Amino acid sequence: MRKHNDMGYTEDSGTENRAIITVLGEDRPGIVAAVTGILSEHEVNILDISQTILQGTFSMTMLVDVAEMNVSFKALQAELADLAQKIKVQITCQREDVFRYMYRL
Numbered sequence: 001m002r003k004h005n006d007m008g009y010t011e012d013s014g015t016e017n018r019a020i021i022t023v024l025g026e027d028r029p030g031i032v033a034a035v036t037g038i039l040s041e042h043e044v045n046i047l048d049i050s051q052t053i054l055q056g057t058f059s060m061t062m063l064v065d066v067a068e069m070n071v072s073f074k075a076l077q078a079e080l081a082d083l084a085q086k087i088k089v090q091i092t093c094q095r096e097d098v099f100r101y102m103y104r105l
Contacts, residue, residue: 016095016097017065017066017067018047018063018064018065018066018095018096019044019063019064019066019073019093019094019095019096019099020062020063020064020092020094020095020096020099021035021039021060021061021062021064021080021091021092021093022059022060022061022062022090022091022092023058023059023060023061023084023089023090023091024059024089024090025057025058025088025089025090026057026058026088026089027056028058028087030087031058031087031089032051032060034083034087035060035062035080035083035091038076038080039062039064042069042070042071042076042079043068043069043070044064044065044066044068044069044076045065045068046062046063046064046065047062047063047064047065048062048063049061049062049063050062058089073093073095076093077093080093
């Protein structure tokens with residue numbers, strides 16, 4: 001079901017409970033485990049995941065459900081930002097509706 005929001009575009013209903021997480025950096029063991037460990041700890045469900053390694057560069061994109069999350073969205077973003085510094089990758093976490101608005105054609 002599509003709905004019109006106050007930003008002037010249509011979106012799938014339910015996107016307010018979903019987020020897009022992207023990870024980019026030099027490939028090394030443990031990246032997936034570290035990111036998914038935080039998500040599991042906070043009751044964030046992975047709905048879809050894609051990852052690839054291109055000439056040593058790791059890239060992962062996840063669509064996650066944050067409806068049952070046991071921390072605030074900002075707290076999750078902060079924890080992922082701390083992890084990014086620790087494991088030397090770039091991690092972004094955006095609500096799906098914001099992500100789709102930013103990258104619409």
